[in-house]
Structure formats: structure tokens, C-alpha cells
Amino acid sequence: MLVGMDRFIGAETEYGISTPSNPVLSPIVTSTHTVVAYSIARGFGEHRVRWDYEQETPLRDIRGFDLRRYHQAPVVDPFSMGVANVFVSNGARFYVDHAHPEYSSPEVNNAWDAMVYDAAGDHILMQAVSDVASFSSQDHSVLDGHPPCPPLKIYKNNVDGKGASYGAHENYRYARDLDFDVLAQALIPFFVCRQVIIGAGRVGLGQHGDKPGFQISQRADYIEQEISLETTLNRGIINTRDEPHTNADNWGRLHVIIGDANMSHSSNFLKFGMTALVLDAIEAGVDFSDLRLAHAVAEVSRVSHDLTLSHKLELVDGRRLSALEVLGVYRDRVAKYATTAKERELLELWDEVMQLLATDPLSTSHILDWTAKLALIRSFETRGLSIDNPKMQLIDLQYSDIDPARSLYHALVNKGRMRTLVSQETIAQAAATPPTNSRAFFRGQMMEKFGEAVLAANWESLIVQASHEDPIRIATTELDGLTQEVIGELLDKASTIDEVIAGLERAGATSLAKLKTT
Template sequence: MRRVMGIETEYGVVVPGDPAANPMLASGDVVTAYAASRGIRPARASWDYADEAPLRDARGFDMGRGDAHPSQLTDTEDPTLANVVLTNGARLYVDHAHPEYSSPEVTTPRAAVRWDRAGELVMREAVTRLATVPPGVNLYKNNTDGKGASYGTHENYLMARSTPFASVVKHLTPFFVARQVMCGSGRVGIGVDSRTPGYQIAQRSDFFEVEVGLETTLKRPIINTRDEPHAVADRYRRLHVIIGDANHADVANLLKMGSTSLVLAMIEADAVGADLSVRRPVATLHEISHDPSLQTKLELVDGRRMTAVELLWEYHDRAAAFAEERSGGQPDPDTAEVLHWWSTVLDRLGRDPMEARREVDWVAKLAVLEGYRERDGLAWSDPRLKAVDLQWSDVRADRGLAHRLAANGRLEVLVDDADVRAAVTTPPSDTRAWFRGACLARFSEAVVAASWDSVIFEVPGQRMLQRVPMLEPLRGTEAAVGQIVREAPDAAALLRALATAGTDAD
């Protein structure tokens, strides 16, 4: 169960009263507003692009820069200079036309939920600060504007480089086709532009066109092949998952990360078992999303037909048996928690999807929408329902319907609000994110740039910048370097102490 993982979330951005506003500039305002509220100078604690390689493909080749869509060139400096590293180890920046919060590296699904929710508080603080300068900016944790544009919530999982990528494609594709019934966030409207009236399970599914590929904004693939590990390349592969939705429900978010991590563990161990490949995976992905009754049958290549819930039971039972065998009958608490919620949610979805309204985003949202439909006699084509859909994802605590449901006890909450607030400024202690965040907190004047695998210092008296590599994600932890960081009076002393100890953040 334990592996290095994280979530990247692009937020929808709106300037009230100005539909023609430049979204890139508005997104830049979000980043700089938050940075100012925390005393961070964006031009100082910026991103180190030295080791970025976004066009390297897991299938064994590099795409030429001339062939790449501009959105794929994530290794170029942000023209708005709105790109900062936070003391919790996260990255906050402008990803083309959206402000993005990329969580620090964590090792458990529960921690992934905690630091993802911390990103919501970061965005809420930026909105609050910008509200003092009309017209302000508002943000939505969702994945589509309802007019044909989609923006991502991407998951990242570090896995063994030795695992054949063909096995990843074979076993994850059917899982991702079905996973949306547990983790989808729901959407009013069918089709990429929401033109057809109705309600569907996932916000992103209609935007996927191919099974495998490198792109993330055009011809979106179920399995993304970007091979940019941000770690020791001959040891690790970073699986970049672009098919998930942005979740507000803790249980759905936990299941999104935890079930995927368990399936990856089986793939790494070559222990998935009989083939579960689905015929027409892209078309089936769309069909499942369009059916909130969960009765749609998908067809396996072996001829069997089953619902998405039934396919997920196949994965669950194999994962449970795998965990039981590998743990000697005593799975670790994180694995046990994921398996508990996985079976609980599938049980409830199988009996009546509405039974899962406390755990699953799309069901909770559908319950709210059906309340409006019943009260006011609204058809799915009524624009008021799209307005409710948007309000669901509003980051403001008093406006966002998902936040209000959680506050009223109508959504299952797994991570305490106090822990989420602490995660806004505190990094995870058990990954290299701790060293990155601690250096920003203690030596901010000396840190000129950072990335997932480096921190760069400017030390008085040194003619060259000093780069501390962090290619091992499970080093640079509080246990490994905490005493050195805390006892160093300045960055120069920190670097000397690391050298004397015969180590660095690696």
C-alpha cells in the first residue's frame, strides 16, 4: 500500500462580472496573492526546470518539441512568474490558464487526501485576499467549464521501473474504465460541451479519446505515457494518471488513490491474475459515465459481460487476497482502511447508488440536484441546475455546496479540519518534501529555486549557486535530516553540516 504519491489539481478560475477576462492573468493573480499573504516572493522561491523532461515517452522514445502541443512543454518558465514553492513542500503555479496546486509527495492515501484538501485552503485564502480588490477572482475545484473545456486533476504514483509498461496498460485500462463509479465527481450535461441534457458520473470521461498516449490536453489517453520520474530514473517510474476527477468527498478521494495503489502493487508483483481487458475501452468509459443507474454492461475480451461495479469487485477481491497473502493475514492499517471503504462503497452502489451519498461525490451531488428538480420541477436542460453544479465546487466555505454538506455532517469526513489546516504550512515528514518545505520555512532568503528533486541555494561568499539533489523521494525526511536542518543557523551552515555528515538530502 505504501508508495510515494501525490495529486495535482487545476482550479477553474472566474473573474466576476468579466467573462472576457484573461484567465492566465487571473491565475497569476491567485498565485501572487497567496504568495504575498505568506510573505513569499515568487521571483525568489521559483521552480527549477533543470531536470524536467515532459516529452519522454514510457514506450521508449522522446517526442520532438516541434511535434508537441504547447501545453505539453511544462519545462519552460512561466511567463507570469507566478510559480512558487510552499513551506508544506507543494508547488503553486499557473498551468497555462489555471492556477494549480501540486501537493507534496506523501506515502499513504489518507495523507494524499490531507494535503489535497490543504490545497483547497490555499486557494480559498487567495480568493479571500483578492476579494479586497474588486472585481476579485473566484475558484472552483472542478474539471470542466461546461462549455467544452476541461482541466485536470492528475494523480502521480512512483512505481518500480522494472515493471513492463505493457503490463501497466493491460491491467490499469479496465480498472480506470470502471473506477469512475467510485470516484467520479458528477456533471450536469452529456458530451464535452454539455449540450445534451442529463447527468453523468464523471466530469472528465467525455474528454478522453484514445487508450494510450503522451498528450494531456488533446487526444487525452486513458493511460498517459509521460516518463518523467523526478527520481532515480533507472529505479523508478512515475505513473502520471490524468483520468481522475477533483474530489470533495474524503472517501472517494481515498479510494481513488488507495485502490489504484493496490492495483499497481499487484501489477508490480505480476499478481493481477486472469485478464480483465475490456472491449472498446474509450467508448465504454463514456457509456458508464452516462449511466448513473450503474446498469450498463461492459464487455470483456473473454466474452463476459458485467457492470462496472461487478468489475471493481473482481479487482477488490484480488487486491484483498493479495494483501492478505503478502501481510501474513494482517494488512497494514492504511491498506485495511482502503479495502474497508472499497467494499463498503461497492456494497452500497450495488444495492442502490443513493446509499453512497455520504461517500461518493457524484451521488452526493445527484442527491442535491434531485432535490432541486423535485422541488421546482426542473428538467435536466434547466440552466439553474448547471449553476448548482458549479456552486458545488466553489472553494468558499459559505458558498461551496460540498463544503456545506461536509460541515453539516452529510459527507463522511476522514481527515480532521485541524490536520488539514496544519498541512497548509507543514510538509509530510516521511518524504523529501520535508526537506524542501523546511528549507523554505527556515532559509527562505537563501533558496532561489526548488523542484521535486532539488533545492538551490544562493550563499553569501559563494560565486556559484549551490544545488542540493533529492533524487531519492524517501530520503530528505525529518527523521534523516531534521536535526541538521533545525540546528543550522543559516543556509551556509546547513550545507556545511550536510557535507560534514557525508550526506545531502539524498
């Protein structure tokens, strides 16, 4: 088994989108406006990068079967409504997915950077909102046949209040030879319980939120199975999508769909960091089978609905432990795998949060999302507002507003009532520049310097048009390949795409293939 390697991490956030002045306007249209306006404002003009589906296998299951709909990769018109796609200069993908603007962060090799580049998505979305407003103020539409887009509101949340949930997915590279059943059973208790630390908080119980109350997690009531390939229905605690986006002989990609979208830096750092350490321990052979739950799916909502954190989960061996007690076992067993300074910082934060939650959950309201939101809710309850008052749902929504001028989360930050881990300047920098130690460096730099030459792309390759007659596919298969160390000097010196291709051929840094055009 491949152990001791970098734990590459990425996140995918589907943002909520609305147009208050025209609430019936299709989110497919507004999401397309958002991505296209951002693309044009960044200098791409009418050039849009087509998403290359050649290496996409979203219906292949790690358990050995494939529900693929196509035997041939589909070619989708990049100018179709709801298809807008752009790669950002920081190596991220910004596109329309299921009627939401989605930000897929660049690949990074540690939890701290994962937190920073996830926050960079909020910055990019705010730039897009500003771009839309700028075009609209000139009475200019970026979409042919459509009027200018009205003012947009963007929310980093997971529910629409009408029964639908959208994702904040996490991705972690793991060693392919790790037995998936062992991996899944070790992770299920952890995923059920970690929500008491990384939950975003939600007003309303049940998928439609029609039962009065407050709960810890936005995603909990939408989890219906232990293990499932689905992401939009019959969602599982463990998702079995087998789409590694890298060398499939050596690596798998753990696609986590049970988490919430977080505003808090600490919640995000803990989400990525705790999970990465647990994966380190599993790959090192640490046994977590004694924590197997008797009724894992039911426990997801039970834990989420218990604001006192006193609920006892039933284990297969008959013991009953609280979510904090289960997490305490995980923390003790993974501690020795925290070898870097940031990982040790993560352990200290994990300990701090666990101790505060055990004393009084609301004592973490300066650190965690769900308790920060609950503290706001409680403050309005003391003024006579009941939990089933529609204004409470508005408070919930306003917390996740990414606009610093209107967001309740940002208001807490500005008042010194919410801890942050990095500055807005650092986040803005991450929104503009790629990480240096993953293949995202090459992707981001190519879009920044030679974006007009990029015809199509996916995570594993770029298709570029040089002066040759046929396009060329540049492989970006290895997550730790084409980093700044490997390719930085070449990209600095190159002034044309031809020079990039020639330099790659000389260096033997990756494979190149000519593609026949029809």
C-alpha cells in the first residue's frame, strides 16, 4: 500500500443563487449569466473552454459496475444554456451545474490550503456578481437573446427551503489498493459524528424544513443510505463514485457528499484536516471496526437534531457513545499521524473545539458555523420570535450570504465575534494564483498566459491549438506533476503556445498526443 504520500484534497461547492427583483427567473439562466460575465470580464471574450468528457466516468462504481449512459464521450456545445464553463487562473473550475454556479477548487496537498482555496471560491463568486451588475448597468446582456441579468444574491448553503439540497463535496486521494469495504466502514461512524464540529446549522427539520426546530447540519436529513453511487437522490453516507481523475492504477478519489458548505475558516480547516488524518490512519492499518454503528443512517439525523450533544449512538457491539465520545476515539487514534506543523495546529483546534462543545456547545459560537448561527437564533428567541417564524429562516439564509456587506457571518467577523484563520488579502491572492505544488499550477498558468489557445479541458488534460494542423492533448494525469518546480521556468520563458509544447517535449514532463480533427 502507498502510504506517507501527499493527501491531495479538493472541494466542489454548488452555491445557491437568487434574483430578488425577479424571483421566477430561471436559475439556469442566472447561473449562466454569472459564469459568462466572469469569463468575459477576465478577458476571455467569447472564447469559452469546452469541458472534455473523454475521461469522465461519473456512473462507474468502486464496487465493480458501471451504469454509464454513453459508450462514447458526449460533446456538449459550450455555448448552450446551462453549460457555461471556465477554468480560473488559480487552477479552479467555475461552471454551471444543476442550475447552480459551482466552484471546484484547485487540487492542493494539505488541509490548510484546501480551506484557503475553498474560501477563494466566495471571492470569485463575488467578482462574478459584480461583473453581472456592471454589464447590466450598461444595459448589456452577456447572453444572446436574453435581457440583462437582474441583481444577484449568492448563498453558500445546501438547501433551498423547498425540499431540495445541493452539494458541498469534498475529494481526497487515497491508495487504490486499500480495501474499499474497510475504508467505508471505518469512515461511516466518523462522518455521522463529525457534523457536530463541521455542521453549518439549519432552521427547520426534515427535507422540506417544515417541522419547527433547529439542527446542526444542512445535509443530514437528505442522507438515506449507508453506501450509494447517487449524489442527487438516495444519497449515501459513503459515495462510491469511481472517478479518480488521476492514475487509476494507483489512486482512488474519495468523493464525500455528506458535508455542509462552511463559512467559518475553522469549520473548513477541521473538515478537511480531520478527514485527511483519519484517512492517513486507515491507510496505515489502524482498525476502527469497533466503532461500527448499529443504525448508521438513522443516526445521521438523530445527531443533527440533538443540540445538547447528549444523544447516545448505538454501536454494533451494544455500547452507546455520544458523537463527541466517538470523535474522541478517532482523535486519539490519528494523533500520531499529525507530523507537520499545520497538522499539529489542527489537533490543537480539534481538542479546543471538543472541550468547548462538551462544556457548552454555544461556547464555540466564535469558532463554528452551527453554533454561531444558533447563537443568533437564540438571541432573536429572547426577543419573542419563535423558531417557526419565517424571519428565522431569513436569518439562516443571511448567515450564508457571501456578500460581506450583507452577510450575518461577515457581520460577526467584523464585530470580532467570529475567529478567522487567514486574511481577506490571502483569500484574494488564492483566487488569482494557483497552488504551486500540484498540477493545478500548470492549468492555472496556462489559462492566465495562453487561455485563447485552450480549446477544451478536464482535470486530466488540456486540449490546445498550436500552429500545428491538429489540436494537441497535454496530459495532466499526475496530481503532483507539472508543479511550479517542474514547469515554472518553462512557462515563465515561453511567449507562445508553440514554445510551451516544444518545452514540454524537450523536458519529457508529460505526454502529448495529436488529435485528429473531423
